[in-house]
Amino acid sequence: MSIKNFRVAIIGGGPTGSALALMLARACKMPEQIALIQADALTNYGFDPNKDPRVLAINHGSKVLLESLDAWSTQSVAIEHIHVSQKGYFGRTVIDRDDFKVAQLGCVVAYAGLHAALSEAVQASGVEILRGQAGQVLAHDANGADISVGADTIRAQVVIQADGIAQADKTRDYTQAAIIAYARASHPKKGWAFERFTNEGPLAVLPHPLAPDQQAVVWCCSPERAYALKQMSCGDFSTALTDMFGARLGFLRVEAPVSVFPLTLNVKQKLVDGRCAVIGNAAQTMHPVAGQGLNLGLRDAAVLARHLTAWLCEATTSPDGGLKQFEQDRLIDRNLTVRMTDTMSRFFATKNPLPHHIAGLGLFALDTLPALRMPLARHLLQGLRL
Ligand SMILES: Cc1cc2nc3c(=O)[nH]c(=O)nc-3n(C[C@H](O)[C@H](O)[C@H](O)COP(=O)(O)OP(=O)(O)OC[C@H]3O[C@@H](n4cnc5c(N)ncnc54)[C@H](O)[C@@H]3O)c2cc1C
Incomplete structure (x- = not known):
């Protein structure tokens, strides 16, 4: 043959x-x-x-590449502002499309x-x-x-x-899992993506590409907590999520907790x-x-x-x-x-308050000094270009 x-x-x-x-x-x-x-x-x-x-946050460089291949997903939603904060500590920063003089910082696709x-x-x-x-x-x-x-x-x-x-x-078990859920916000903000660091793991709340009135939630926490959240009623899950995220979008009413992904490096x-x-x-x-x-x-x-x-x-x-x-x-x-990504995920997920205070100062510095914010944001948004 x-x-x-x-x-x-x-x-x-x-x-x-x-x-x-x-x-x-x-x-x-x-x-x-x-x-x-x-x-x-x-x-x-x-x-x-x-x-x-x-759902995936796709940066500007990736979007341009996929469009050039005629392979851009028609169902996408723009990210215009990114809000980064940490739960329980001072300091936050906002990356804005105007910083880069672009129409959008990236997109979310399914x-x-x-x-x-x-x-x-x-x-x-x-x-x-x-x-x-x-x-x-x-x-x-x-x-x-x-x-x-x-x-x-x-x-x-x-x-x-x-x-x-x-x-x-090289491997690392983060002893974290990501739970993916869709939520409806009582006070939605169009075009805003949020990354909130908690001492359980990062929590991202993104605009949803398939439903304009919904948010896509990626909540990283211990595997035990993730499976417990998945078992909860939508009401209890919504309260737990809103407590963790804070009041920026009002109450987050979860439609359906969907999937749990274990996280490793x-x-x-x-x-x-x-x-x-x-x-x-x-x-x-x-x-x-x-x-x-x-x-x-x-x-x-x-x-x-x-x-x-x-x-x-x-x-x-x-x-x-x-x-x-x-x-x-x-x-x-x-x-x-x-x-x-390895440092960010581990640095904030500690119970020791000192790193959180340092991170708070870092976020404050990023917020007040655009010269610091720009290189980090450029790498996140466009990727390293060689
Ligand atoms: C919860 C979560 C959130 C994420 N969010 C983001 C984000 O916001 N932005 C971002 O950029 N990335 C994100 N990622 C990462 C992103 O999903 C992956 O980096 C991406 O899917 C990798 O694509 P890939 O094609 O390399 O692999 P995969 O997506 O895993 O695709 C591999 C394919 O190969 C096929 N396959 C497997 N074995 C074989 C075989 N032996 N022969 C033939 N086919 C095979 C599989 O069926 C599959 O279709 C996230 C990941 C998770 C888990």
Whole structure:
């Protein structure tokens, strides 16, 4: 039996794998030489927020990238102001769209909607989609790898792991879980996103992309507390949430507590092993504080696509130099973003009051000194540009 050959095979058709497939398809004249292996048997692109109710804050840089790929989710809502505070301590800061002279700081989309938009764009791109079966690298050598896809085997000169599962060298269990819920505010504020640090973990209240009169809540706390909240009646959950968040939006009436995600840090140090590379959550799974995971994953995909383009266009005969360059170029951005989210999630989640007072001063300084606020905000909003 002959084995089908591809130049590039991407294992995992989530947001980062799909975005990479689209970028590579644009770069080369023969998109059918790229395979995207997606375990989910999604066929009609009708997205199902009940299956994955996550909402994602997408920064300006990621939005521009996704729009350029014709893969922007139509159901999105703009973030115009970001309010950062900590419960029980002084200090808060507001990042405003006017600081950057832009119409919006970022957007909120539903994971399911964005995934559907990307899947549809890949379908139209000419990339070969192998759907409904998991892919696994069987063996790799200096010229590529053999990959099992269900009962079949394919061969690719370059394999990209984008399956969302980091085979990590560095791990941390945050002993936190994120509970996702939708809530209706008695005093809603259009375009405002809130990040509130509590000594249980960060609590984000965002505009909801699917319902203009609702908020999307991402509440990080101990796993025990998260499962207890999930079991509560909507009334009790609403009171607990409003107590924790404060009165900025009035009373937050929860519609339905939906899902609990356990939170861990998993970081793979080496991104490239021979002709195999990793991107997105397969390279680093982070704490959701400050909403950086997918934004970072999309930057992985964009840098990798840039470095494979010369080889795909046959200007160079080997992808090895491009893969090496990709690994080097991702070092600073990955380290910075992983460290920032890791530090933020642990620093505030301490019962010791001293760090909270220091953080209060920090927020106060950020609020009063735009020169301090701008670099942090720029990294959060646009990502590091190299
Ligand atoms: C509660 C929460 C809130 C978050 N909020 C934000 C936010 O506000 N902003 C942000 O930027 N990020 C956020 N994130 C992170 C973001 O969800 C991830 O970074 C992003 O989904 C990673 O995309 P990915 O494509 O790398 O992986 P995934 O989304 O995990 O997709 C991987 C895909 O690969 C498929 N797959 C798995 N194994 C195989 C296999 N063997 N073969 C083929 N296919 C396979 C899976 O079915 C899946 O479709 C949040 C995460 C959580 C948990």
